[in-house]
């Protein structure tokens with residue numbers, strides 16, 4: 636099964652690449668540049684934010700489909716904010732739900748998700764068997780990973796998100812976009828986040844990006860055999 640791993644930025648892509656032996660080869664496509672790992676996944680630095688991540692992931696999925704070599708799985712991977720205390724710095728979170736937390740409308744009575752306005756979806760669910768296997772291989776905690784277009788920077792916003800999403804363990808900016816692209820192609824999705832900062836009051840001194848990238852590389856090394864052996868029929 637072909638696997639596409641979408642990170643936001645090149646340093647995350649290169650952290651994932653460290654999990655695999657061999658040197659990745661660059662493949663230029665219309666709208667996306669892949670790093671193809673010999674015997675491993677295709678890696679894509681898809682950009683920051685859900686829109687660019689969706690656009691570039693869709694470009695890679697479409698190119699593969701047109702070559703009659705479609706991907707069987709898309710993984711959104713990278714660093715993210717963790718909700719304390721459940722998701723401490725340097726820990727890993729695997730999404731059992733990928734939820735767009737700010738896609739909707741603000742009203743005098745609070746936030747309304749876009750689904751309550753009669754449109755689309757706000758949640759994608761990765762295959763349960765894959766989430767279980769990923770958790771057991773990597774030691775990641777399973778929970779909701781929120782996708783936001785604005786990084787949370789106050790305790791009040793963090794608390795509001797946890798009230799609306801009690802199972803949220805992490806937030807990042809790409810998972811829902813990657814998942815929408817995958818869903819448009821009928822391809823399952825997984826999201827793995829390594830925690831670089833707490834979700835809450837903005838404090839740049841508290842970021843541990845290097846530690847999170849190391850955790851991402853180590854976690855992906857443990858995830859790789861799971862991706863190789865996972866059978867999509869396990870969820871049917």
Ligand SMILES: O=C(O)c1cccc(C(=O)CC[C@H]2O[C@@H](n3cnc4c(=O)[nH]cnc43)[C@H](O)[C@@H]2O)c1
Nearest residue numbers: 643683714715716786787806807808809832834837
């Ligand atoms: O300027 C800030 O206060 C700030 C705080 C955290 C992250 C950023 C970024 O610009 C990173 C965005 C990038 O990294 C992922 N990420 C990492 N931590 C978070 C977070 O707490 N909330 C949302 N996204 C986060 C994200 O997926 C982007 O790719 C700036």
